[in-house]
Amino acid sequence: MAVLPLLIALLSIIFFASSPLAKAAQYSVLSYGAMPDGKTDSTKAFAAAWSQACASTQPATISVPKGSFALGQVRFQGPCKNNAILVRIDGTLLAPSDYGVLGRAQNWLIFEHVNGVTISGGTLDGQGAGLWSCKNSGKDCPSGATSLEFSNSNNIAITGLASLNSQMFHIVINACQDVKVQGVRVSAAGDSPNTDGIHVQSSTGVTILNSRIGTGDDCVSIGPGTSNLWIENVACGPGHGISIGSLGKDSQEAGVQNVTVKTTTFTGTENGVRIKTWGRPSSGFARNILFQHNLR
Numbered sequence: 001m002a003v004l005p006l007l008i009a010l011l012s013i014i015f016f017a018s019s020p021l022a023k024a025a026q027y028s029v030l031s032y033g034a035m036p037d038g039k040t041d042s043t044k045a046f047a048a049a050w051s052q053a054c055a056s057t058q059p060a061t062i063s064v065p066k067g068s069f070a071l072g073q074v075r076f077q078g079p080c081k082n083n084a085i086l087v088r089i090d091g092t093l094l095a096p097s098d099y100g101v102l103g104r105a106q107n108w109l110i111f112e113h114v115n116g117v118t119i120s121g122g123t124l125d126g127q128g129a130g131l132w133s134c135k136n137s138g139k140d141c142p143s144g145a146t147s148l149e150f151s152n153s154n155n156i157a158i159t160g161l162a163s164l165n166s167q168m169f170h171i172v173i174n175a176c177q178d179v180k181v182q183g184v185r186v187s188a189a190g191d192s193p194n195t196d197g198i199h200v201q202s203s204t205g206v207t208i209l210n211s212r213i214g215t216g217d218d219c220v221s222i223g224p225g226t227s228n229l230w231i232e233n234v235a236c237g238p239g240h241g242i243s244i245g246s247l248g249k250d251s252q253e254a255g256v257q258n259v260t261v262k263t264t265t266f267t268g269t270e271n272g273v274r275i276k277t278w279g280r281p282s283s284g285f286a287r288n289i290l291f292q293h294n295l296r
């Protein structure tokens, strides 16, 4: 009788589909029309892959294969129906080189209200050189877009990502909890204006490990409301160094506390680590700051 084997097969399908070991649902951006040719606008395809992955009730993987993908602004909005979305990038995401397109938008790629998102691998090319030369010429220029931001999100990991030549900040962590940045490379010209590597504010439990950051501004900048920040094994330079502040801009402002900067190397930077404040009354503060075993 073939009934028993059939029953076993059926039961095991039900078991594996419902167990946490079930394979993540797969969403390749190519299935939504993205083109790895560096020219075709793939914005809609990335947005469509995200909305499917976000609506999945199982863990989901969005894959971006090798090649270059031209992208305008993409908002990766949550909350999602699962809390395990992996964005696996093997290729390069290219921002518009014309700063007229995104220069007045605050962001290029932004994740908001998500929980349990990992970005692994890949290169973000902000193509910021046009905006930098506008700014360096003293003309009136737009302020530029941050390449990658996580806002109001928890349990985030960014690993093995390279971020190059952002218009403004490379990576911003705003109002987040538990974020691990690891093995990241951030690079922009030493004279590129406002190209901070990683900016953290209003966030708790952010860890930045084993990364290499060289830009025209701060390698890491730390804004009000940051607590439990751990920075270890970062190679910083060129750039302004690691900066807490400027603090005390507003009279009512959250403080910065429990920041550790360990075994970080500064090469060709203006400063090592510094704390900057405005000279005016404010509830802001910086306390429990530890700088240890750093090299210059």
Ligand SMILES: *[C@@H]1O[C@H](CO)[C@@H](O)[C@H](O)[C@H]1NC(C)=O
Binding pocket: 205, 227, 228, 229, 230, 258, 260
């Ligand atoms: C300080 O932050 C670290 C992580 O950077 C955390 O492990 C530790 O518990 C925090 N200490 C306090 C007193 O909150």
